[in-house]
Amino acid sequence: MKLYRKSCLIASLLIFAPSMSFAGTKFNSGDTAWLLTATALVMLMTPAGLALFYGGMSRGKNILNTIGLSFAAYATVSIMWVIWGFSLSFGKDINGIIGSMQYLFMSGIGVKTLVGSIPTFVFASFQMTFAAITVGLISGSVVERLKFSSWIVFTVLWVTFVYAPIAHWVWGGGWLSNLGALDFAGGTVVHINAGVAGLVFALMLGKRRGFRKIAMPPSSIVLTVLGAALLWFGWFGFNAGSALSANGLSGAAFLSTNTAAAIGAASWMFVDWLTHKHPTMLGGASGAVAGLVAVTPAAGYVNIIGALVIGAVSGVLGWFGASYLKYKFDYDDSLDAFGVHGLNGIWGALATGIFADPAIGSAKGLLYGNPHQLFVQLIAVLATITYSALGTFILVKITSAVTNGLRVSDEEELKGLDISIHTEKGFEI
Numbered sequence: 001m002k003l004y005r006k007s008c009l010i011a012s013l014l015i016f017a018p019s020m021s022f023a024g025t026k027f028n029s030g031d032t033a034w035l036l037t038a039t040a041l042v043m044l045m046t047p048a049g050l051a052l053f054y055g056g057m058s059r060g061k062n063i064l065n066t067i068g069l070s071f072a073a074y075a076t077v078s079i080m081w082v083i084w085g086f087s088l089s090f091g092k093d094i095n096g097i098i099g100s101m102q103y104l105f106m107s108g109i110g111v112k113t114l115v116g117s118i119p120t121f122v123f124a125s126f127q128m129t130f131a132a133i134t135v136g137l138i139s140g141s142v143v144e145r146l147k148f149s150s151w152i153v154f155t156v157l158w159v160t161f162v163y164a165p166i167a168h169w170v171w172g173g174g175w176l177s178n179l180g181a182l183d184f185a186g187g188t189v190v191h192i193n194a195g196v197a198g199l200v201f202a203l204m205l206g207k208r209r210g211f212r213k214i215a216m217p218p219s220s221i222v223l224t225v226l227g228a229a230l231l232w233f234g235w236f237g238f239n240a241g242s243a244l245s246a247n248g249l250s251g252a253a254f255l256s257t258n259t260a261a262a263i264g265a266a267s268w269m270f271v272d273w274l275t276h277k278h279p280t281m282l283g284g285a286s287g288a289v290a291g292l293v294a295v296t297p298a299a300g301y302v303n304i305i306g307a308l309v310i311g312a313v314s315g316v317l318g319w320f321g322a323s324y325l326k327y328k329f330d331y332d333d334s335l336d337a338f339g340v341h342g343l344n345g346i347w348g349a350l351a352t353g354i355f356a357d358p359a360i361g362s363a364k365g366l367l368y369g370n371p372h373q374l375f376v377q378l379i380a381v382l383a384t385i386t387y388s389a390l391g392t393f394i395l396v397k398i399t400s401a402v403t404n405g406l407r408v409s410d411e412e413e414l415k416g417l418d419i420s421i422h423t424e425k426g427f428e429i
Contacts, residue, residue: 349377
């Protein structure tokens with residue numbers, strides 16, 4: 001009986017875990033159709049959802065540039081992913097640190113090559129959308145004063161030397177995967193990674209001219225709410241798609257994702273209401289994203305109670321980061337990438353170690369008799385923070401040297417980046 005249970009556990013891990021070898025089992029058209037759909041959903045999140053969410057929060061003179069950073073990130077990562085990014089992330093493991101270059105230009109992969117029950121080409125496309133949105137999230141920390149050329153160079157360097165190694169550690173058979181770290185859809189790989197990188201980049205870049213001295217109103221909260229709704233919609237592909245199969249686990253992840261987003265929106269709005277005597281739609285939209293972030297690593301491991309707790313805390317934590325923390329320590333994280341993604345990525349990763357329910361996924365958390373899982377999650381969080389911070393610091397220095405400085409001129413910043421960089425207008429202002 002013990003041998004049978006162990007065999008079932010191993011089988012479930014091979015089916016559901018993103019970090020798997022490319023030894024296919026049997027092609028499944030239903031799983032493939034679902035992953036193609038999920039990939040399209042996650043693609044929508046970067047050049048549409050994130051672009052509008054961030055664009056609406058930026059000032060009118062910078063909205064097009066802000067949207068352009070997300071758009072350019074998606075295009076740039078799409079190219080580099082098929083050349084070397086996928087191979088570094090999911091190629092044959094080298095000492096638990098990085099993948100080999102065996103899949104350079106997607107070589108060695110054919111239409112019949114499988115990951116589990118889906119074609120490797122579909123899996124690679126799905127993972128490409130994750131890499132694109134991760135670097136796109138960083139832009140929220142540095143908008144309204146960064147050179148466009150610096151952003152392109154940074155994107156290439158960061159995905160190569162920071163994102164790909166961490167993705168390999170967790171999902172590609174690297175050392176965190178072997179340690180037993182849980183990250184269903186990107187708490188460490190995506191959100192902690194991007195949030196910490198955004199904070200480091202913002203600190204190195206410096207504050208916007210007039211930060212905390214002049215009003216910097218958002219150009220369109222309507223666009224931000226619409227962007228949040230598109231992110232919410234796309235996140236079903238992000239989390240439920242990470243089951244890599246059309247099955248009960250993807251259904252559980254889907255429901256947990258929606259639940260955490262909903263209560264995250266409610267909790268942020270409630271704190272707004274309590275402290276400022278009025279609810280705000282910006283708070284509601286930000287809270288929904290905070291809930292989505294926090295539940296991402298946990299979606300395929302926790303039950304509905306776990307999702308409710310994770311989402312409720314996320315709204316409060318995101319509000320604290322965006323409304324208090326950055327002003328207390330006087331740093332200019334323009335659109336709160338660290339406050340929303342970094343803090344809630346940390347909370348979600350640790351909460352996975354607390355609430356992981358063996359009746360849902362393949363792991364037990366602290367509340368189900370396995371305190372060791374929380375310890376492993378803590379190691380994964382600390383490793384991701386440390387590597388992302390150091391790697392980003394070095395790459396920002398290199399980017400600055402390559403592009404002769406990171407910031408636009410004072411005159412360009414005052415005029416607005418839409419006109420000064422793109423010679424176009426997002427709005428007639």
